Amino acid sequence: MAIPLSISWQEGKLTILDQQKLPHVIEYVALETLEDVYDAILSLKVRGAPAIGIAAAYGLALAAVRHDTDELQTFFHLVEKDAAHLGSSRPTAVNLVWALERLTAKVKEAATVEQGKKLLLEEAVRIHEEDEAACRKIGEYGLSLLEGKTRVMTICNAGSIATAKYGTALAPFHLGSELGRQFEVYACETRPVFQGSRLTVWELQQSDVDVTLITDSMAAHTIGAKEIEAIIVGADRIAANGDTANKIGTLNLALLADAYGIPFYVAAPASTFDLSISSGREIPIEERKAEEITHIAGIQIAPEGTKVFNPAFDVTPARLIKAIITEQGAITPGYEKNIPAVLGAYTGKGANS
Numbered sequence: 001m002a003i004p005l006s007i008s009w010q011e012g013k014l015t016i017l018d019q020q021k022l023p024h025v026i027e028y029v030a031l032e033t034l035e036d037v038y039d040a041i042l043s044l045k046v047r048g049a050p051a052i053g054i055a056a057a058y059g060l061a062l063a064a065v066r067h068d069t070d071e072l073q074t075f076f077h078l079v080e081k082d083a084a085h086l087g088s089s090r091p092t093a094v095n096l097v098w099a100l101e102r103l104t105a106k107v108k109e110a111a112t113v114e115q116g117k118k119l120l121l122e123e124a125v126r127i128h129e130e131d132e133a134a135c136r137k138i139g140e141y142g143l144s145l146l147e148g149k150t151r152v153m154t155i156c157n158a159g160s161i162a163t164a165k166y167g168t169a170l171a172p173f174h175l176g177s178e179l180g181r182q183f184e185v186y187a188c189e190t191r192p193v194f195q196g197s198r199l200t201v202w203e204l205q206q207s208d209v210d211v212t213l214i215t216d217s218m219a220a221h222t223i224g225a226k227e228i229e230a231i232i233v234g235a236d237r238i239a240a241n242g243d244t245a246n247k248i249g250t251l252n253l254a255l256l257a258d259a260y261g262i263p264f265y266v267a268a269p270a271s272t273f274d275l276s277i278s279s280g281r282e283i284p285i286e287e288r289k290a291e292e293i294t295h296i297a298g299i300q301i302a303p304e305g306t307k308v309f310n311p312a313f314d315v316t317p318a319r320l321i322k323a324i325i326t327e328q329g330a331i332t333p334g335y336e337k338n339i340p341a342v343l344g345a346y347t348g349k350g351a352n353s
C-alpha cells in the first residue's frame, strides 16, 4: 500500500488522476493544452486547493510552449491572458491565483521568449516540489498537535490527491501510518460531490489508515457516540484574521467542536493564505450547478425543476479554530499578529502589499 499521487510531470508531460472517476476507476489522463487544464479544474478531475494551483502552473507553462512569437512583450501579454483564463476556472481556492501570479511574475525575468518558456516550466516544477515538502512538514506538526489523540474526524478530501503528496489535514494520518502510529479517522461523506466517501476513504485505505465513513448528518451524534477527540480539516483560503473557507459543511463541524469542547484544527500551506483580505467576508464562495444536488451518479433524486442553492464552500470564523497547522509550524489564536509572525518570509498573495 502506498500514498496515492494525483499529479505527475515527467518528460514534459502532465498527467493527472481523474478524481471524478474514483474510487471505481483509477484512470490517469494526459493534459496537453490550456483548455484541457481549465476543463480538468472546472470539472473537478483535479481538485483540492494546492493541486489546483500546481495543475494550473503546469497548464500555463504548457500553453506558453505553444505560443509562436519571438516578440517578448507579445509573449508576456499572451501568458497573462492565459493566466487570467485559468484563474477564472474556480473562485475560492486562492492557491490557483497564487500559483499563476508566481509564474507571471517569474516570466518577466526573461530576456527572450525561449528563456521565458523555460522559466515558466521551472517555476511550475518548483511549486510542485515545494508543496510536497510543505505537506510533509504539516504532517509532522499535525502529528505533534494530535499527540495522545486517536479518534479524529475530517470532511472533504484534504489529502495526498488534493496536493503534491501527503495532503494537509490527512498528512498526519499518512505519516502516522508510516511511523506505526494508528489513528481512527471518521470521514464525513461530504455531500454533494462526495469527496469524503469517494476520495478520503479510498486514499486512507491505500495508506492502511483505519477509516470509518459517516454521512454528514451523523457528525454530531458520532462525536459523542465515538468519543471523537479532535477535528482536522483543510482550507481553500485563509484571510488575514484567520477566517477560513473550506468545503461546505466545515462550519457545521467547527460549531460542533465548540459545542463538544474538542479542538478544531485547520491544516494548510502558506500558499492558502490570502493576506490581501482582512476577513472571511471577502472570500468569494463558489456556487456550483444544481445537478450536483438534484442528481446522484446521473440519477435524479429531486422533482424536476427543483430550486437549488449549492454553495461549494463555507467560512469558519477564526474564533472557532484552535490552531492553523502550516509548514512553518502551528499558528495559534491572535491570528492577525500570529500569522505573519509564524509565516515569516512568506511571499504569498497579498503578503507584500
Ligand SMILES: CSC[C@@H](O)[C@@H](O)C(=O)COP(=O)(O)O
Residues within 6 Å of the ligand: 047, 048, 049, 050, 093, 155, 156, 157, 158, 159, 162, 163, 167, 168, 169, 195, 233, 234, 235, 236, 246, 247, 248, 312
Ligand atoms: C488540501 S485540499 C483543501 C481544500 O481544498 C479541500 O478541503 C476542499 O475544500 C476541496 O474542495 P473541492 O471542491 O473538492 O476542490
